[in-house]
Amino acid sequence: MAEFVKVFNMKGFDRHSTPRWQMVPVSTTDKRWVALRGGAGFTITNSDAAVVSCTEINKSALPPGGELQALQSGDRILELKGLAKGSARITATKGSEAVHLDINTKEKKTVRIVFNFVEDSASPKHKTTRVPASAGQWIKEMNYIFNGQANVWLENKAARWVTAPLNLGSTITTTQSGTGEEAHLYPLGETADCNYFFVWKMDITDQAGDEDAFAEGKNIVFEDTAGAQVTETMSHELGHVLGLADHYIDARKRELMYGYTDARGVHLGKDDVNTIH
Ligand SMILES: [Zn+2]
Numbered sequence: 001m002a003e004f005v006k007v008f009n010m011k012g013f014d015r016h017s018t019p020r021w022q023m024v025p026v027s028t029t030d031k032r033w034v035a036l037r038g039g040a041g042f043t044i045t046n047s048d049a050a051v052v053s054c055t056e057i058n059k060s061a062l063p064p065g066g067e068l069q070a071l072q073s074g075d076r077i078l079e080l081k082g083l084a085k086g087s088a089r090i091t092a093t094k095g096s097e098a099v100h101l102d103i104n105t106k107e108k109k110t111v112r113i114v115f116n117f118v119e120d121s122a123s124p125k126h127k128t129t130r131v132p133a134s135a136g137q138w139i140k141e142m143n144y145i146f147n148g149q150a151n152v153w154l155e156n157k158a159a160r161w162v163t164a165p166l167n168l169g170s171t172i173t174t175t176q177s178g179t180g181e182e183a184h185l186y187p188l189g190e191t192a193d194c195n196y197f198f199v200w201k202m203d204i205t206d207q208a209g210d211e212d213a214f215a216e217g218k219n220i221v222f223e224d225t226a227g228a229q230v231t232e233t234m235s236h237e238l239g240h241v242l243g244l245a246d247h248y249i250d251a252r253k254r255e256l257m258y259g260y261t262d263a264r265g266v267h268l269g270k271d272d273v274n275t276i277h
Pocket residue numbers: 236240245246259
């Protein structure tokens with residue numbers, strides 16, 4: 001039976017959606033590739049050639065580098081180029097058999113981020129152990145998650161120390177619905193699409209468990225011990241700023257928005273990418 005499979009990892013292919021799905025940037029240079037497996041003799045059609053172009057190419061014409069998947073000898077490689085924002089369906093048919101690939105094309109979305117490293121005015125002062133010098137590597141690792149899969153580009157607008165004008169104590173506390181001490185942090189931020197506030201320790205006092213981080217509006221409060229996989233946890237919180245919800249379905253553990261820290265993966269599926277834009 002014929003099926004569409006991904007050619008490169010982390011490039012916005014979702015095999016868990018039905019039909020399978022591919023994100024394609026609207027770009028003349030940032031293309032995507034999928035393979036039609038078991039598709040010898042199939043006729044390939046494209047529902048909207050104004051949205052995406054679909055051209056069959058030889059394997060040898062694939063670009064070098066990237067996380068190339070193991071391909072099979074009969075795989076037919078399709079090159080996809082986004083021409084305008086929209087949706088299209090690629091269909092392969094042979095006799096009564098038909099297999100589909102749904103496509104959404106996405107414009108590049110730039111998200112400007114400010115990393116605020118918090119200290120307070122206590123004596124001695126409380127301060128995060130994280131440092132601005134880490135921001136460059138974080139942005140790189142977070143872009144690995146967001147660029148290829150979602151055509152979202154994270155920009156490091158600033159990474160700097162900020163000082164809260166009071167003693168915030170050994171734990172910065174807040175509540176689920178109310179406003180807590182984060183009210184002293186948010187004014188320290190800068191105009192951006194997202195402000196991270198790195199703090200020593202935070203807790204949501206009316207919620208069970210020991211929280212490490214939370215997102216509210218464009219702000220993320222993130223403590224020193226949040227997640228062993230730091231940029232994955234940071235990316236997860238950014239997912240919330242971009243409008244994504246947690247999910248707790250075991251079958252989606254591979255995804256970034258799986259609700260449990262350090263148990264999740266880095267994939268963004270069709271629904272999440274479409275929610276972001
Ligand atoms: Zn979450």
